[in-house]
Amino acid sequence: MESKYNPAEIEEKWQKTWAEQGLDRTSTDTSKPKFYALSMFPYPSGNLHIGHSRNYAIADVIARLKRMQGYRVLQPMGWDAFGLPAENAAIERGVPPAKWTYENIAHMKKQLGMLGLSIDWSREIATCSPDYYKWTQWIFLQFFQAGLAYQKEAAVNWDPIDQTVLANEQVDNEGKSWRSGAIVERKLLRQWFFKITAYAEELLKDLEQLTGWPDRVKLMQANWIGKSVGAYLEFPIVGSEEKIGVFTTRPDTVYGVTYVVLAPEHPLTKKVTKSKQKAAVEKFIKEVSAQSEIERTAEDKPKRGIPTGGQAINPFTGQKIPIWIADYVLYEYGTGAVMGVPAHDVRDFQFANQNQLPIQVVIVPPENVETFHEKPLQEAYTEPGTIVNSDRFDGMASVEAKGAIVQYAEEKGWGKARIQYRLRDWLISRQRYWGVPIPIIHCPNCGAVPVPEADLPVKLPEDVEFSGRGASPLAKLDRWVNVACPSCGTAAKRETDTMDTFIDSSWYFLRYPDANNDRQAFDPAKTNDWMPVDQYVGGIEHAILHLLYSRFFTKALRDRGLLNFDEPFKRLLTQGMVQATAYKNPVTGKYFPPESVDRSNPLDPDTGEALKVFYEKMSKSKYNGIPPEEVVGKYGADTGRMFVLFQAPPEKDLEWDDAGVEGQFRFLNRVWRMAVEFVEQPSAQKPEKSKTRSPLPPLKRGDSPLSKIEKDLRRAIHTAIKEITEDLEGEYQFNTAVAELMKLSNAMGEANCKDSPVYAEGIYTLVLLLAPFAPHIADELWHRLGNTESVHIQAWPKFEPEALIAEEITLVIQIMGKTKGTIQVPSQTTKEEQEKLARESELARRFIEGKEIKKAIVVPEKLVNFVIIP
Template identity: 75%
Template sequence: MESRYNPTAIEEKWQKTWAERGIDQTPTETDKPKFYALSMFPYPSGNLHMGHVRNYTITDAIARVHRMQGDRVLHPMGWDAFGLPAENAAIKNQTHPAKWTYNNIAQMRSELKRLGLSYDWNCELATCSPDYYKWTQWIFLQFFQAGLAYQKEAKVNWDPIDQTVLANEQVDSEGRSWRSGAIVEKKNLRQWFLKITDYAEELLQDLDKLTGWPERVKLMQANWIGKSVGAYLEFPIVGMEEKIGVFTTRPDTVYGVTYVVLAPEHPLTPKVTTSERQEAVETFIKEVANQSELERTAEDKPKRGIPTGGKAINPFTGEEIPIWIADYVLYEYGTGAVMGVPAHDTRDFKFANEQNLPIKVVIVPPGNEDLSPHYELKEAYTDPGIMVNSGEFNGKNSTEGKQAIIDYAEQKGFGKARVQYRLRDWLISRQRYWGAPIPVIHCPNCGIVPVPEQDLPVQLPEDVELSGRGASPLAQLESWVNVPCPSCGTPAKRETDTMDTFIDSSWYYLRFCDAQNDGKVFDSAKTNGWMPVDQYVGGIEHAILHLLYSRFFTKVLRDRGLLNFDEPFQRLLTQGMVQGLTYTNPKKSGNAKYIPSNLVNPNDPKDPETGEPLEISYQTMSKSKYNGVAPEQVINKYGADTARMFILFKAPPEKDLEWDEADVEGQFRFLNRVWRLITDFASNQSSAKLDKSKLENPKSKTEKDLRRAIHTAIKEVTDDLGSDYQFNTAISELMKLSNALTDTDSKNSAIYTEGIHTLILMLAPFAPHIAEELWQMIGNTESVHKASWPKYDPAALVADEITLVIQINGKTRGTIEVANTSDKDTLEKYARESEAAQRYLEGKEIKKAIVVPGRNLVNFVVG
């Protein structure tokens, strides 16, 4: 028997044994409850980082607990393997993206296996494999057949560094690309879109079904969908047949419209511009074209605009009002035009004052109906109120007035009720090579023709020249582009754009349920049997993009008859970031301000070059901040079980985790204590086997106390591993149990044996290798991970005796051991008869006895 804990030897041994025995393979029987545990699959960048370790360890612990609790568990892993990093790396290193990608997959797979993660590797998939993207293309054709995939000319987001188009969701709040960080430009291109807007209302309403999701994630999605209820109103243009359509959530303010604003790029702009204003308008349009969307819409920047010289008519008043163009109005949002109501809109109020435009009050606070239309406002009045200066609607409550205005507009034919969404259709075209080709052919006679299903996949050709510039490199490969039309045989051309990689990750969780199926995208019976995912674990950064798209795909495939559920992920856990100790010199700029920790004296942190004092903080681990810790480094020194224990113990899963090697060492010491405890036990073979018949009636007080500690631990750990997954407090309970087993005088009892078994069983989800080794050491032949999770005995939690605290005027004067009871009279009797009470109460009058059974306390109030 090995006396010293050697994690390297143990972990290599059991990882090999588990693989040979197929211990983590997905069960095929259906008589047990199912549990689908899933981590968001990684991009194969080459090496794991601590964020990966945290995500996957959390999910693995959940999967292992559910297996031991009797569920059949699906716990798969795959690779989000298409995308720009592989293509850019291939250009830089003069290799093929496939080679770069598969080499990285092999590296990361080996690192995942070193962590002892209980994946069913038979389910493994890579989105760049033709076996997978064949079905990605098939799903695209399902969208196309349903009228949900279309191509159109559009002004799109262009990443000038990665030389490709981005969806709106891939541009951050600062107007930068989600991946390259470049300021995004606008470009007119013919692109493919998916009609996610057709599902906007259902995506919004079904958020209420997601009771297992964090509220902030649901709020982020609701805000992104951005439902607005209001009216569509049309303003005739003087001297023209066209009308300017606007959407407003405040139709009750329409009598206060004093101007209309078009987006500079609106098609009506050149038509309404007079000859006198043409030169100024064209100059302004060119200036605005160089601004980012962020610059145009930022709240803290002045709103710039100029008059076109054109006039519109307010259909409610018959008044002519000027038509302006302004940088803050975007053609892609709403109708590309807004009605200016400066008295009741903060932005309009500011713009009208800057441009000397009229301000007309039409809503006033109740009791102020006599305000004149020329009342001087110091700021816009945006609250509900009473309608004034609004013709026949005067005196109406503005909330009621909204519907009255809409009804009037519908009767007169210049408006109607409308619901509008911020959400835009999903732009999926990418002008790069390393992605799934869009499976359509452009025929001069037939138009857009889908590739026949029997011809899928449309495979990526290997002999391409990757430049990373301009149009897709596929467009340069004539032998691949030029094909006959599948319908009429006429010479035609393939689509050369590839799909956004978020397409690949929008359905992978469905394929995992039937990953080896060569004949179908998946067997619906199998997928419906496993879905929805019971517990999904991943980063908050995917709250909008991936999660919204996955919900959209699920609903479309449901409507195509492939699925029988509405939502893909029943419960969602968004784990916090892993943060490292960071040394920063605030006087430096760029990455130079971050100082590698190995160059810093932690007792006197100064810049090694300048001698200037450094700031110390915890920030998200990254190479650029020199604060990362490689998982391999930790595993080599302490073992995978210690790394897992630290990750799970340091912080609740949804909170950020601060890396601290002292705490890592603390978990290593704990595992060493457990090792010594159980190896000492195992050396005493006479007590190694568990005799359950001797557990029910412990004889001594120490045995009773130990059994209570064991079953308290079972209850608390089981509760902590319920739906909230409080791993840190669960591990604390294991430490308490370990201490109780170490300190007890009942080491030769059956109850002590029960405690040893219980400690190993409950340690198994957290530290699977050492638990397996110790489980075998005490005489078991079946894997600990196949064993049943322990159940607590409620009777064992009740103590026969309690420690009663005796207080005099609130000060503790002693304690006594008494029979367990909650009866106040009995507790008071015990306290009065105690030596401590009699000593302090002699010669004193007891005015009151306060008995608190729940706290095992009696307080005598004396005069």
């Protein structure tokens, strides 16, 4: 038997053994409680780097812990396999997308295998497989029948690089595409949408139940949904039957409205414009529409507007007020028109001042009702206050006036209460090839007709050409496009758009519990049994996108009677990125591979300029991605796992550090040596062999009571069990859990009782506690200790409370909050006894002699603080 720790050998051996024994298969023993551990499935880009593995290592530790704790655990894996890179590979290199994708999957699956993850591969799914996307199409049809999928013409985000439209969620705050980084353009197109807005209120409200989610993710979703409570009010147009509807959150300011503004795109613009203004208005609209979205909404840009010459009536005051159009009013939000209250809105104030529009104060600060009018307003007063100049509402508090004015408006028929959301419907069609075909046939007689269920899947044709230009390859494929209408038989055409790939990932977690079902998307009984996901692990970048869409899908499918729960992910852990050193020329922006530069003096090999050295997210383009093979080959997967778990708390970014990796390797070596020496030592107290799932194999204990050394070691052992279990069950502090493992190993090394059964208990416990983190070495050592079954099916150790009790404890003595020293006192004494012992101690007496003690503060088992009168 080799006595040196050889990770390459044992890792391969155990991975093979586990596979043969089916150790990673999902248990079907329903007498056990279930635990569904899920990592966000990867896009098969071709290569895994060590950054990805952090995600899987975290989920794997949790899955392995839960298995040892007696749960039946589902930890599946799959591939988010549709998407543009495959298509780009086809355009650039002529490789068919399917071939490219499946080859990448094969390679990445091998890489994942090296990490020793306890994944049930019998449930593997790939979203690009017809077995899977058949059901994506089926779900689309469910949505279509429920009125949740519809077509409309809308101004949409067009990505000029990827040649497709994008959903709002997929455009960042700089107006750039999430994928290509291109500035998106506005286009008016007829597209497919999912009616996610129908669930706006529930998506917002149910965030409250997600107590296992990080607050910031919930906050981001709440902001994205953007609920505003206010009123819809109508302003009749002078000389017309029509009215301008506006949404406002400040109905309490309606008596201060001095003008109304329409968005330039607003259809009423043409009707209200007087002939004198026509030319100027048209010119203005042309200028605005020529601007890009970002130009138009730039922060420091002055608000530009122009009068239409038309007038409206403020029904509350009966006054005639001018109608303007301005670029700061967004057509897409609310009604595309706003009421102007310059006295009480920052933007309106700025706009009114620029354009010499009147300002009417209707709310004043409650403390200076009398004097507020004496000076002209310097800025908008947006705080609550007392209502003035508002007829019957004068003197009312503005917060109360909100409701009163809305009620009054309802009585008079001028408007009503309204809740407005920022969330828009989800644009789901994409003008690309490598995605799920939308199962719709457009018939000249019947309109949009769903493909009958029996004809699913609508397969993606494989013999297509990729030019990379113009319309999607599907649109050019006549023999695929032309089809008879399923309803009336007339010559009709297939929908040639494919679905947003975020649809594929909005339900994959529902498929895993029943991944090989060829008759249903999933058997509701199985999915309802396993769902919701107990622990979901993934990147923060999906805080809105994937996580919001999945919540929407869950609720929509629940309402179709397919699911019996409201939320898909009970607990969410958003892990930080793994960063590595990147070398960049700050002038040219070019990155260099670390091996091409001198690390002590990094210079650009081409120009000789000094390079900037910094940590950045691992990526191919920055030459700083570390392939798992490199780490696994050098130190083994166990070391790699230990490092990413230890180096930083899971939600924080982590900096790759070669020296730190070596530190973990050293630690595993130390554990190895300790266990092997124990096995080889003849005098060691080996426990009886046991096949049972008892917390620990029963130890042979002598009759003699434990020595102090043994008691101290035992306390260290059980403290480690307690701390590590808490770290893994509560807030997921893998970094401190690993530190506890190290502490235990240090305590073992120092303990001078290698022949004691307590030492044996320590060895066994250390290996068991190590198992979720470093599964290979743990199983190898477990077997070397004489066990015949895997460490991973053993019961997780439980700490014994009495083992934690120390005989003596240290009490801190403070005088006026200043520490003066410590005394040793017996443990398990009362607060009063502790105070008495402290008071009588020589240490305290030195300070309190002859002084009056005002009071003594006792923190049990910790300190006694005397407050004295000097």
